Amino acid sequence: MNVKPLSDRIVVKPEPAEEKTASGIILPDTAQEKPQMGTVLATGPGKVSDSGDLVKMTLKNGDKVLYGKYSGTEITVDGDDVLIMRESDILATL
Numbered sequence: 001m002n003v004k005p006l007s008d009r010i011v012v013k014p015e016p017a018e019e020k021t022a023s024g025i026i027l028p029d030t031a032q033e034k035p036q037m038g039t040v041l042a043t044g045p046g047k048v049s050d051s052g053d054l055v056k057m058t059l060k061n062g063d064k065v066l067y068g069k070y071s072g073t074e075i076t077v078d079g080d081d082v083l084i085m086r087e088s089d090i091l092a093t094l
Contacts, residue, residue: 003077005084008047010059012038012067012083037066037094041082057087064094 005011017032040063046056059065072085 003042003075003082003084005042005044007044008055008057008087009044009084010040010057010087010090011042011077012065012072012085013041013080014038014083034069036069037064038083039064043087047087059087059090059093065090066092066094 003011014035015037017035018027019032020026040059040061042061043057043059046054049055067083067085067090071089072083074081074083076082
């Protein structure tokens with residue numbers, strides 16, 4: 001992947017949406033919920049604070065993360081759908 005996020009942004013590959021319910025009912029594409037979990041593929045260098053110091057990222061490549069349902073911007077890179085979002089949009093690591 002040749003995308004290098006800037007500042008405090010990260011690139012996340014979302015996990016695939018659930019295609020079946022717990023009881024085995026197959027969901028059509030329109031009824032599937034957007035995934036809220038994913039894997040960090042790339043991170044930026046960090047954010048520059050008001051005093052001019054670089055605040056390094058706490059996330060690293062390969063981290064499993066939980067993010068908001070409508071967080072980030074969807075893009076396609078090398079045929080894969082990925083999200084670019086700020087580190088502050090991440091709710092938790094798993």
